[in-house]
Amino acid sequence: MIHHYNTVYHADNSYELPVRQAVYQLLVLPESNGQQQLLDFKVESSSPNEWWTATNAFGAQCIMLAPQFPVDNIQFEIKSSVNVESINPFDRPFILPQAQWELVSSHEFKVENATFLSQTDLTHFPDRDMSHLPERDETKPVLDYLVALKSFLAREISYVQGATDAHTPADMAWQVKKGVCQDFAHVLIGWCRMIGIPARYVSGYLSQGQNFRGDAQLHAWAECLLPGDGWVGIDASNDLLVDQHYIKIAHGRDYYDCSPMTGVLISGGKQVSLHRVSVDMHANQ
Amino acid sequence: MLKDYTCDEVLFDEMLAKSTSAVAHYKKFVKQFGEYDKQDFLRLKDEAKTQFFNEGITFATYNNNAEGTERIFPFDLIPRIIPAKEWDTIEKGLIQRNMAINAFLEDLYHDKKILKDGVVPHELIHTSNNLLVQMHGINPPGGIYNHISGTDVIRHSDGNYYVLEDNVRVPSGVSYVLANRNSLKKTLPKLFRQCKVQLVKEYPDQLLQMLHTVAPQGVDEPTCVVLTPGMYNSAYFEHSFLAQSMGVELVEGRDLFVEKNFVYMKTIYGPKRVDVIYRRVDDLFIDPLEFRSDSALGTAGLMQAYRAGNVALVNAPGTGVADDKAVYIYMPEIIKYYLGEEAILRNVxxxxxxxxxxxxxxxxxxxxxxxxxxxxxxxxxxxxxxxxxxxxxxxxxxxxxxxxxxxxxxxIMSLSVHPTYIEEADTFEPRHIDLRTFCLLGKDFQYVLPGGLTRVALKKGTLIVNSSQGGGSKDTWILS
The missing domain is CATH 3.30.1490.270 (Dna Ligase; domain 1)
Incomplete structure (x- = not known):
């Protein structure tokens, strides 16, 4: 079954002094992949501008926007329409569990996936302690273990806004046992990489009105690579595997690779910027 | 004048080579040089120094107090001489080595075959700070990564040449080669003519030709620029020198902008598209959108334009993973892996x-x-x-x-020594030297500057020749 969504990303930036020159990079367009198809998008801005699309380091399509005149306030609205196919994340091809776990420690697998096996400042646990994690049963598929990790994480950390910020590293969120979707994703990614499972950070939209955590803002989750199979999306903050309620925008090593808006500004003096982000999503089934 | 010059037997002297009189390729020079007396020499030396001063050929050293000091690059009038046959081997070795490095970089940023085959330990590569995830899958115009390589070559006391280190990020020093030659030709014109030395003055032309070979597809008359971090950089003299001698614009990051994935430079006649950027700005500063967001030296969107194939960056970002000194160890295997050849130049x-x-x-x-x-x-x-x-x-x-x-x-490699005039002692003494070479790779294009920058450790006994550590330099003569 195909689900149709319309997404809206809105940002409002105000500056104390007019910005003479600026380039904004917006990473907010749903990607097209096996599960979802970007049908159309519209870019609107409060100020005359040039805009174009570009490809980032991980192959995601970003919208680049350069205002033509100095501005002290600029607003963007990116509307997209996207189709998402129904999926059952548990429906996977059969692979002998032992063979799957063996792949995890194989040389070629490590080389091939080095980018998403390497920790970053936001994902690494300096003590590398894994003793508190659920026990691993290598007679069962890798996915079973990841599901157990996700539920363990969802039990241990409470979803609390304001306890962490955009720059909080995983080990800090784990220590305070509080966080938002970004923190859940970073902790899970950090654990997976320690175990040897490639994991990447994903930003996206989440279907609204279904009581999901994190649906009022851009959402974040993790994607983990099942050896011999493919990537599976895992949302620890909702204790769910990713299905047709999720619309992926981009992936990267951590949050920094997926920030929805990055601005490079030249301004005469001190700058104060305020961002207001809202996400509207409606499913027409 | 050099007839009383002697050298300790444990050291390898370029002029004496463990004997008591000059070796064959120095004979002509020594004989001609002997016609000058000390007075002449001192006068010529002062002339050379004045020239450097007037032309503003300077180098800044950063010391621990973070205070930059700009100074004249010390230049020694006695040239270092390498016979054609010896140089031939070095030249072949340099091309071989740098072509292999290029193949290595292409592999690391695509299929990583060499790592999968276990020839180079993958941990070594994946823990390198200079491996850039932003470069994965990019196909640089012309397939070239290390367009300009500054391999450092030394001669050990066993008389053999060795590669001391590879430099494939933004190697500097070539402007001093040209300045030294200029100065020496003016100071010792007769001597220079008689010794039949291979010319270095074509380097800027060769560099520009190379830049043209790596222009983006479909661009026949590429606009090339030199991108500098600005006048406070230690090699600013070189940046402006190279731009000027190639006849291209010298720009800073703020002079460029990206629109619709093309790079433009701001000119008084309006924006002008830029196709090839010889950038002398370090990787992490070239694009605040993809690297250090606090960098004011770069241009936002440059990497996206590069990814779209609309601009060439020279050298490519992320080449530093190959000149990592721990990767150096595997260079003989890397050469064999990609070229199927034994390394011509030795590794230490x-x-x-x-x-x-x-x-x-x-x-x-x-x-x-x-x-x-x-x-x-x-x-x-x-x-x-x-x-x-x-x-x-x-x-x-x-x-x-x-x-x-x-x-x-x-x-500790005992670098060869060379007679060098020492001001404090008012005489010629042996001092350790090395050689910074310059190798250009483009699409179907290879060039090695005949000679290079012979660097001298001016302090007695010391082995560190780097100009940033207060070393001096000599003209390098490759005989034809």
Whole structure:
């Protein structure tokens, strides 16, 4: 079954002094992949501008926007329409569990996936302690273990806004046992990489009105690579595997690779910027 | 004038080569030079110095107080001479080595075959700070990564040439080669003519030709620029010199902008599209959108334009992973892997502190080894065992122990020496030298500058020749 969504990303930036020159990079367009198809998008801005699309380091399509005149306030609205196919994340091809776990420690697998096996400042646990994690049963598929990790994480950390910020590293969120979707994703990614499972950070939209955590803002989750199979999306903050309620925008090593808006500004003096982000999503089934 | 010059027998002297009189390729020079007396020499030396001063040929050294000091690059009038046949081998060796490095970089940023085949340990590559995820899958115009390589070559006391290190990020020094030659030709014109020396003045033309070969597809008359971090950079003289002698614009990051994935420079006639950027700005500063967001030296969107194939960056970002001093160890295997050839130029035996056996050896032998950080350049962070006190040796051991991946060690290579005029002693004395070479690779294009920058460690006994450490230089003569 195909689900149709319309997404809206809105940002409002105000500056104390007019910005003479600026380039904004917006990473907010749903990607097209096996599960979802970007049908159309519209870019609107409060100020005359040039805009174009570009490809980032991980192959995601970003919208680049350069205002033509100095501005002290600029607003963007990116509307997209996207189709998402129904999926059952548990429906996977059969692979002998032992063979799957063996792949995890194989040389070629490590080389091939080095980018998403390497920790970053936001994902690494300096003590590398894994003793508190659920026990691993290598007679069962890798996915079973990841599901157990996700539920363990969802039990241990409470979803609390304001306890962490955009720059909080995983080990800090784990220590305070509080966080938002970004923190859940970073902790899970950090654990997976320690175990040897490639994991990447994903930003996206989440279907609204279904009581999901994190649906009022851009959402974040993790994607983990099942050896011999493919990537599976895992949302620890909702204790769910990713299905047709999720619309992926981009992936990267951590949050920094997926920030929805990055601005490079030249301004005469001190700058104060305020961002207001809202996400509207409606499913027409 | 050089007839009383002598050299310690343990050292390898370029002019004497362990004998008492000049070797064949120095004979003509020594004879002609003998016609000058000391008075003439001192006068010529002053003339040369004045020339450098008038032309503003300077180099800034950064000291520990973070105060830059700009100074005249010390130039010694006695040239270093290499016979054609010897140079031929070096030239072939340099092209071979740098072509292999190019193939290596292409592989690392695509299929990583060499790592899968276990020829180079993948941990070594994946822990390198200079491996850039932003480069994965990019196909640089012309397929070239290390367009400009500044391989450092030394001659050991055994008389053989060795590669001391590879430099494939933004190697500098070539402007001094040209300045030295200019100065020497003006100062000793007759001598220069009689010795039949290969010319270096075509370097800027060769460089520009090379830049043209790597223009983006469909661009026949590319606009090339030199991108500099600005006048406070230690090599600013060189940036402006190269731009001027190629006849291209010298720009800073703020002079460029990106629109619709094309790069433009701001000119008084309006925006002008830029196709090839010889950038002298370090990787992490070239694009605040993809690297350091606080960089004011770069241009936002540059990497996206590069990814779209609309601009060539020279050298490509992310080349530093190949001139890592721990990767250097594998260079003979890298050459064999991609080219199926034995390395023409020798490697210095090197210990990787990350390996347990090597680490143990290094810990026990710091006093007789050179310990170097793997990813620095300009001679920073190097310690030479024989010059250290007991306390300093302990310190080096602790530093290495704290970050083993970051350090390698090598036996102390006895760099060859060369007669050099020493002002304080008012006489010619042997001083250690090395050779910074310059190799250009483009699409179906190869060029090695005949000679290069012979750097001299002016302080008696010291082995560190880097200009940023207060070394001087000589003109390098390749005989035809």
């Amino acid at each position: 035996p090197t210990y990787r502190c990350e390996k347990d056996d090597d680490f143990k050896y290094v810990m026990e032998n710091v006093h007789q080894l050179v310990v170097k950080p793997v990813d620095e350049s300009g001679g920073y962070g190097i310690s030479i065992g024989t010059e250290l006190t007991k306390a300093q040796i302990e310190e080096v051991k602790q530093t290495v122990k704290a970050n083993r991946r970051k350090y390698i060690a090598q036996p």
